[in-house]
Amino acid sequence: MLAETLRAKQREREILLMTHIVMGYPSFDDSLRVVEAMVEAGVEIMELQIPFSEPIADGPVILHANQRSLQAGSSVERCLAFGEEVAKRFDIPFLLMSYYNILFKYGVDAFAKRMAEAGLVGAIVPDLPPEEADEYLAAMAAHDLAPVFILSPSTTDERMARITRVTKGLVYCVARKGVTGQDTSFSDDLDSYLARCRAATDLPLALGFGVKDRADVDFLRGRADLAVIGTQTIRVVEEQGVEGVKPFIEGLRPPLSA
Amino acid sequence: MPEPGYYGQFGGSFIPEILVATFEELVQAFEQAKADPEFWNTYLKLMGSYSCRPTPLTYAENLTRHFGGARIYIKREDLNHTGAHKANNVMGQGLLVKRMGKGRVIAETGAGQHGVATATMAAKFGFDCTIYMGEIDVQRQRPNVFWMERLGATVIPVTEGTRTLKDAINEAFRDWVSAMDDTHYVLGTACGPHPFPEMVTWFQSIIGLEARRQVLEETGQLPARIYACVGGGSNAMGIFSGFLDDDVELVGVEAGGRGLETGAHAARLASSDASLGVAQGYKTFFLQDDDGQMKETHSVAAGLDYVGVSPILSHLKETGRVRFSAATDTEVVDALSLTIRKEGLIPALESAHGFVQAFKEAPTLSHDDVIIINQSGRGDKDIFTVADAFEDPGWKQFIRDKAKEYDAR
Numbered sequence: 001m002l003a004e005t006l007r008a009k010q011r012e013r014e015i016l017l018m019t020h021i022v023m024g025y026p027s028f029d030d031s032l033r034v035v036e037a038m039v040e041a042g043v044e045i046m047e048l049q050i051p052f053s054e055p056i057a058d059g060p061v062i063l064h065a066n067q068r069s070l071q072a073g074s075s076v077e078r079c080l081a082f083g084e085e086v087a088k089r090f091d092i093p094f095l096l097m098s099y100y101n102i103l104f105k106y107g108v109d110a111f112a113k114r115m116a117e118a119g120l121v122g123a124i125v126p127d128l129p130p131e132e133a134d135e136y137l138a139a140m141a142a143h144d145l146a147p148v149f150i151l152s153p154s155t156t157d158e159r160m161a162r163i164t165r166v167t168k169g170l171v172y173c174v175a176r177k178g179v180t181g182q183d184t185s186f187s188d189d190l191d192s193y194l195a196r197c198r199a200a201t202d203l204p205l206a207l208g209f210g211v212k213d214r215a216d217v218d219f220l221r222g223r224a225d226l227a228v229i230g231t232q233t234i235r236v237v238e239e240q241g242v243e244g245v246k247p248f249i250e251g252l253r254p255p256l257s258a
Numbered sequence: 259m260p261e262p263g264y265y266g267q268f269g270g271s272f273i274p275e276i277l278v279a280t281f282e283e284l285v286q287a288f289e290q291a292k293a294d295p296e297f298w299n300t301y302l303k304l305m306g307s308y309s310c311r312p313t314p315l316t317y318a319e320n321l322t323r324h325f326g327g328a329r330i331y332i333k334r335e336d337l338n339h340t341g342a343h344k345a346n347n348v349m350g351q352g353l354l355v356k357r358m359g360k361g362r363v364i365a366e367t368g369a370g371q372h373g374v375a376t377a378t379m380a381a382k383f384g385f386d387c388t389i390y391m392g393e394i395d396v397q398r399q400r401p402n403v404f405w406m407e408r409l410g411a412t413v414i415p416v417t418e419g420t421r422t423l424k425d426a427i428n429e430a431f432r433d434w435v436s437a438m439d440d441t442h443y444v445l446g447t448a449c450g451p452h453p454f455p456e457m458v459t460w461f462q463s464i465i466g467l468e469a470r471r472q473v474l475e476e477t478g479q480l481p482a483r484i485y486a487c488v489g490g491g492s493n494a495m496g497i498f499s500g501f502l503d504d505d506v507e508l509v510g511v512e513a514g515g516r517g518l519e520t521g522a523h524a525a526r527l528a529s530s531d532a533s534l535g536v537a538q539g540y541k542t543f544f545l546q547d548d549d550g551q552m553k554e555t556h557s558v559a560a561g562l563d564y565v566g567v568s569p570i571l572s573h574l575k576e577t578g579r580v581r582f583s584a585a586t587d588t589e590v591v592d593a594l595s596l597t598i599r600k601e602g603l604i605p606a607l608e609s610a611h612g613f614v615q616a617f618k619e620a621p622t623l624s625h626d627d628v629i630i631i632n633q634s635g636r637g638d639k640d641i642f643t644v645a646d647a648f649e650d651p652g653w654k655q656f657i658r659d660k661a662k663e664y665d666a667r
Contacts, residue, residue, distance in 0.1 A: 052551065054419075054424065055428070056432065056538065057274040076550070099536075099537070100272055100536045101544075106549075126275075128272060132271065132272055150274070152276040152279075155275060155279070156279070174275065
């Protein structure tokens with residue numbers, strides 16, 4: 001379902017945008033205004049991160065946002081309620097992103113049930129490889145949610161096949177080694193990597209980690225289906241406030257021709 | 259068949275996809291090393307010539323007389339080079355790094371022992387070395403930072419989170435994710451994703467192998483009980499693994515901090531405050547809140563001040579093979595004081611936790627019984643921390659005078 005929704009949107013836009021926020025950073029009010037600005041600017045899908053005290057796959061910018069959100073008192077329940085609110089209010093798909101302990105402590109099936117009730121369409125759990133994911137996969141399937149898994153340049157073809165078999169909605173392709181928010185030098189290596197990802201699955205490919213401006217998005221046109229803008233939007237909010245979000249997102253792609 | 263890396267329901271490998279290939283390489287290198295008797299021989303030779311192994315098993319005659327019960331023996335891991343059992347793991351992983359052909363090592367450190375041991379190993383083997391250390395620990399453990407830097411390591415203070423051990427582990431993982439081609443992460447304890455719990459236990463099992471042989475030679479019998487402090491669990495797993503199949507009671511002692519009832523402790527297995535969770539790449543008991551966020555922990559001993567615990571120990575607790583208790587900061591300082599006076603031995607504050615429980619139980623046992631305490635490290639080189647724990651007035655004055663002397667220059 002999610003894959004079809006994205007494919008339909010691709011009839012208007014060759015490259016889609018998936019943006020990321022850490023819920024409750026700098027505040028839930030601001031988070032809501034950021035989502036609103038992103039939707040208005042034409043973002044096709046969003047990841048909403050529930051902050052975790054040990055976010056090992058995230059770089060300094062998102063790590064800091066996790067810490068600040070928790071210090072301000074963000075709870076899992078508050079984040080789920082926020083997810084429900086935006087899913088009701090805005091007509092784009094929303095994914096949850098968090099670390100496995102958040103789901104595990106809540107109860108994996110109960111968490112999936114709550115996500116489905118909230119109108120969220122799927123989840124990204126970066127520290128949960130498919131080998132450890134039996135319970136999660138069963139819960140996501142039972143509630144008709146998309147488990148989004150991650151591929152990396154060091155993932156073998158054989159493993160790509162195994163991962164994409166259990167992935168639904170879209171596949172998240174990490175552009176390079178490292179944590180979120182570092183510069184990626186987009187290169188020929190990336191071409192061959194994305195070609196391997198493409199060969200492994202018919203699902204839309206989202207390319208993440210390091211996409212930060214129009215040039216990066218232009219480069220991905222024809223190579224990936226979605227560009228993931230994560231760390232850079234947090235930087236924009238930190239530097240320019242919520243007001244900076246809409247112009248930043250709009251500047252990433254040429255305007256839709258009327 | 260149980261899944262590899264699982265101990266009952268504990269352990270596993272919860273890692274970002276980007277690290278999967280690196281872990282596969284590590285598992286393979288470890289399996290090959292384990293299957294190669296030459297590797298273990300090289301390890302024994304290195305530990306014998308570089309780190310005073312086998313470490314002695316010392317009969318604590320005066321403490322035995324003092325308590326009037328079981329005969330107390332002390333396994334002297336404090337006599338390792340760099341002053342703690344940490345050397346066993348670090349030198350073993352160093353040999354593995356050489357086999358893998360990598361040129362850079364990184365490590366987390368809490369109290370600084372593991373950082374100093376890793377920096378020492380890197381100096382000996384000619385590796386580049388980066389140590390991640392929580393900002394608070396950098397402030398508390400300056401002497402260890404001094405030595406790491408002298409040994410050629412770069413020490414990076416971690417300013418996020420609680421700025422202690424767990425945050426240093428997260429930061430080391432972040433480094434590794436960006437640099438795994440040439441870098442090995444020397445995890446310091448029997449925690450983390452597979453194969454670390456098994457691999458660290460394997461290198462530390464040298465303690466138990468020696469202790470079993472020594473106690474039989476010395477007393478002609480197996481000990482009734484063995485006591486070891488438990489932070490991550492590596493020294494405990496090391497000595498316990500020599501006796502798992504014997505009729506020997508194994509006792510792990512965690513940090514009771516200001517008392518279990520205060521919440522200011524690091525007792526994951528000896529209290530009911532911890533619950534099952536998944537963090538830092540593995541499943542075990544964590545001190546966490548209902549949302550799954552990790553809590554702050556407390557101990558007078560920085561090396562025990564950690565939110566998680568070895569998945570192997572969680573399993574051994576569940577099966578009833580290992581019994582767990584906790585020692586408070588105050589009890590630890592008293593036990594340390596007594597050991598110094600009676601035996602002229604200076605255990606690290608961490609190790610002194612094991613002594614506390616042994617001292618409580620020794621009088622209840624018979625003189626025919628033997629018990630072993632694992633003295634995992636030495637306390638004399640942690641003079642700043644130990645002097646603080648004793649609130650020694652003469653020492654405080656010395657530091658004031660020394661500061662004045664620097665200011666006057």
